[in-house]
Amino acid sequence: MFYDGSPMSKYFEISITVPSIAQEAIAWKLGELGHPQLVLSERHPEEAKDFATIKVYVHEKKDENPLASIEGGLDELASVLPEIRPYRLKQAVVEEEDWAHSWKKYWHPQRIGRHVVVKPTWETFEKEPGDLVLDIDPKQAFGTGTHPTTQLCLIEIENLFSACSPEKTRVFDVGTGSGILAIAAIKLGAQSALAVDTDPIAVEATLENSELNHVSEKIEVLEGGVEKLSGQAELVVVNILAEVIAELAPGLAKAVAPSGLLVASGIILARATLVIDAFSAEGLTLKSRSEMGDWVRLTFGVT
CATH class of the missing domain: 3.40.50.150 (Vaccinia Virus protein VP39)
Incomplete structure (x- = not known):
């Protein structure tokens, strides 16, 4: 963990709704801003076919106003990649315990290439012949x-x-x-x-x-x-x-x-x-x- 705070430590949850085609460019920018490992993506085609949501979780001790810094970074990116617009940002606060589990629901075993399967440690997976399973936390x-x-x-x-x-x-x-x-x-x-x-x-x-x-x-x-x-x-x-x-x-x-x-x-x-x-x-x-x-x-x- 980044911080060994008390159970009452809090995280800012920044939800960024963006055009689906711009999702990866924005993920790159978030990495540049210092959030490469805290980006979660979820698509809601039944609600908005052309949009996706990226969620970033930032500890309160790391940045007291992450919404402003992220919005500034996206504005900078939009100046050279206008196709990332329109985007909407929303901020919420979650407890450390809630954050620790919330991001896991988005990650499941995934086959990559011919034989490699990346499996989160908390998930089960039935191997097929020839599979090479990576258990990753x-x-x-x-x-x-x-x-x-x-x-x-x-x-x-x-x-x-x-x-x-x-x-x-x-x-x-x-x-x-x-x-x-x-x-x-x-x-x-x-x-x-x-x-x-x-x-x-x-x-x-x-x-x-x-x-x-x-x-x-x-x-x-x-x-x-x-x-x-x-x-x-x-x-x-x-x-x-x-x-x-x-x-x-x-x-x-x-x-x-x-x-x-x-x-x-x-x-x-x-x-x-x-x-x-x-x-x-x-x-x-x-x-x-x-x-x-x-x-x-x-x-x-x-x-």
Whole structure:
């Protein structure tokens, strides 16, 4: 948890009703504003075919007036993406205990790619032959598998590993969040993984999820960023904002082994060129890309 307050701690619940086509762009903006892991989306086609609702939960100690800061951020986004209008914001207050359970009702087991199934720890799931189930409790770290950026990475990792023998593959997961990508890589056959994140909540979540999935002996988890990477890896995955990826490109590129690949996600389509140019300047070549909604996954190799 972000805070160890008393049972009377409160959260602001910000409901943002937006055009459905703009939902992912707004989710990206909320992440930029510091709410990447607290975004819940629900569609109500029977009520409004063209609209969706995004809910953000913000602890009262984190922001005393989150409605104003979020509205300001959306106004800024609308200046360059007018299609996100019209949007409506509503604020309510919920008790910590209510918040702790309310977000869980939106998340259920989800099949991603051919064999990967992401399952919240509080749900049951009947496996089919060949299924690889990831038991994930994100706490308050990003990485439930519901967001397109995570799905794009999971699909690419599965595809890459199905085309080779990953038993000798070392993986670096930068901005690991819940640890979902590092855990998936190990369960898909990688030899070892190093997962890093600057958020101590993410570090805690990754350690716990590694234990839940019985892969903790193969995953090293460190608090920090690119500076924590030691040596090189055959596969580097990074699922954070495009601007941050571009800034970290020199360090990320150095971490890729001569025959390795770098998978980058968290990139809104409009910023794909920013990331491509950043890695091109470091000697990496774009090998493939895949899009999902407003998001893109880019895979690079050493030139």
